[in-house]
Amino acid sequence: MKGGSLLKPAILNVGIYLFLKFVLPLFTAPLPASLIFLYVALTATGIVIFATLSGQSTEAFFGPITRFLSGEGQAGVMKMARLLVLVLFPLLVGWQTYSSTAPSEVPPAENRTIHPAPPGEFVGLSNPIPNTPENVMAGKGLYAAFCSPCHGGNFDGKGPASKGFNPPPANFSDPTTIAMLQESYLFWRIKKGGVGLSIEGMPWKSAMPRWEVELKDEQIWKIIMGEYDGAHQKPRTWE
Numbered sequence: 001m002k003g004g005s006l007l008k009p010a011i012l013n014v015g016i017y018l019f020l021k022f023v024l025p026l027f028t029a030p031l032p033a034s035l036i037f038l039y040v041a042l043t044a045t046g047i048v049i050f051a052t053l054s055g056q057s058t059e060a061f062f063g064p065i066t067r068f069l070s071g072e073g074q075a076g077v078m079k080m081a082r083l084l085v086l087v088l089f090p091l092l093v094g095w096q097t098y099s100s101t102a103p104s105e106v107p108p109a110e111n112r113t114i115h116p117a118p119p120g121e122f123v124g125l126s127n128p129i130p131n132t133p134e135n136v137m138a139g140k141g142l143y144a145a146f147c148s149p150c151h152g153g154n155f156d157g158k159g160p161a162s163k164g165f166n167p168p169p170a171n172f173s174d175p176t177t178i179a180m181l182q183e184s185y186l187f188w189r190i191k192k193g194g195v196g197l198s199i200e201g202m203p204w205k206s207a208m209p210r211w212e213v214e215l216k217d218e219q220i221w222k223i224i225m226g227e228y229d230g231a232h233q234k235p236r237t238w239e
């Protein structure tokens, strides 16, 4: 190994990185950064082991590095480059340490249970209102008045007042909302709203109002019918 003995390993390492980062994802899923780092570090280790097999190759590999860092007989550009490395390296380490320990403003991931178990008194209730076209229409009318501002006139959760809520108002046409729930569950959620959720449902996050004061039970049951009909979903039943 002579002259370009540092260039080849450098090219090899950069090549490995580029391959893992950009070529491999064309054939399979992208690799996580930590894995890429591991492979590059392993390649570098292999190179060092290979370069230090004999005294001669060790000198060829580390000689230029030692001379660069010690500044022996350097002038001009090389001198500047050495200064730059000696200043930038501690800054880089400092910045890395700072950014990994500084408190972050990004909130930690939360596990909100979207559908916690309803209180016992709501389990198994069935809709007492007969499913007639008139009742469904009446339910849709109430829905339009009370619910559509948030849950949307199309039952898609995109009403004019829906923006800015997190969690967003439920999208009833999505199969993971009312289609997988029983009518009794909806009755509970509509009557008691966000504040009626249990702790694992993070009641403080929900903007869903509790309607027990404004709406009579009978009206809520009609809204439920109108909601399923309008969203083209069916309540979940236990057959």
Ligand code: HEC
Pocket: 114, 115, 143, 146, 147, 148, 149, 150, 151, 161, 165, 167, 168, 169, 170, 176, 177, 178, 186, 189, 190, 193, 194, 206, 207, 208, 209, 211, 223, 227
């Ligand atoms: C201020 C906006 C707002 C209004 C008005 C509103 N909701 Fe909600 N609603 C929400 C939000 C936000 C959620 C999601 C958070 C949650 O589950 O508590 C939600 C959730 C729900 C859920 C639970 C869905 C699920 O998958 O668990 C039902 C059912 C529901 N709303 C029905 C209604 C009905 C019926 C009305 C009208 C009587 C109504 N909402 C009015 C904001 C609103």
